[in-house]
Amino acid sequence: MDNQPRSEFDLIGRFFADLGAHRADVLLGVGDDCALLEVPVGLSLAVSIDTLVAGIHFFHDCDAEAVGHKSLAVGLSDLAAMGASPAWATLALTLPERNDDWLAAFARGFGDLARTYGVRLVGGDTTRGPLSVTVQVHGLVRPAAAVRRDGARPGDLVWVSGTLGDAGLALRHLREGDPVDPALRARLERPDPRVALGSALRGIATAMIDLSDGLAGDLGHILAASGVGAEIDLAAVPLSSAVASRIASEGDWSLPLSSGDDYELCFCAPPEQASLIGSLGNTLSCALSVVGRIRPEPGLVARMPSGESITLTNAGYDHFSDNT
Secondary structure, three states: OOOHHHHHHHHHHHHHHEEEEEOOEEEEOOOOOOEEEOOOOOOEEEEEEEEEEOOOOEEEOOHHHHHHHHHHHHHHHHHHHHHEEEEEEEEEEOOOOOOHHHHHHHHHHHHHHHHHHHEEEEEEEEEOOOOEEEEEEEEEHHHHHHHOOOOOOOOOOOEEOOOOOHHHHHHHHHHHOOOOOOHHHHHHHHHOOHHHHHOOOOOOOOOEEOOOOOOOHHHHHHHHHOOEEEEEEEHHHOOOHHHHHHHHHOOOOOHOOOHOOOOOOEEEEHHHHHHHHHHHHHHHOOEEEEEEEEOOOOOOEEEEOOOOOEOOOOOOOOOOOOOO
16 A cells, blocks of 8 residues: 555544454454464365445445445355354455545444454555445355355255345335335345354255355356256245235246345255254244255256246346346
8 A cells, every 4th residue: 555645544544443353363453564364273264255336236325334234244144155254354445535424334334243243354455436345254164164065965955044035125126216115125235144054054054155146046056066956946935025025916036036135045955954954043043944955957947836847047146147
């Protein structure tokens, strides 16, 4: 950050120098050329990075505290999908101009979630330009315990947490200029990463992914990595009353299948683990639903509530697709 205006360092010192949980493994955090972090012996570092761009991932007038929350939550969801325990984060923030009120709210949203999950902000960068936020998260996990995408086996049950399609429905309402239920909007702008569930599923789930791009596309990543296929029962997909009502009136299943931004977990596990998984859901107060089964034949088939089966080809949201 050499030769940058003095105000950049003032900004960092005021809003980001002491953000998140205090951790003994942070030997040196924000304020130097690099952070110095201590990785415990026997653990691997799980790393993920996401960029949120104004007008693409959030509306330009979105509440700054919600932007701060979501910018960290999406990365924590990735760590949850690997079964990793969150530890550190870095932040690259591009701003069209300095706005201290916006920055204070952003830092509050980011910091509150960071403290909830024991995360320390250890470095980053600030620049001037179109509003965008890039967060890299770092988690810790024993190598043998990490839950990858490539472990699904024929006969495994396919599970999802929570309800699907709520964030997509909130986005539709906002784009259409309709009133949005606050609870529905919170699913879009303040997702709750399933960190505790991801950790609890270590040694139980054979494969796992977070649902950022829709059930069809994200489950498809598990199937491709594992070399298997799956059949899902749409009648078993957990839906809020608002999403269920929209599907009933339009017959359009794209909300839970491809709208994205749910940040729930989709995972596979042998049938004999079903009782244990059910008890985990009760312990964590997290609804867990079986929505299908892994099969040896490639491809993803959906069984409609009518009993008709269709092959799903929607790959979920793609930034570079001509159809998005």
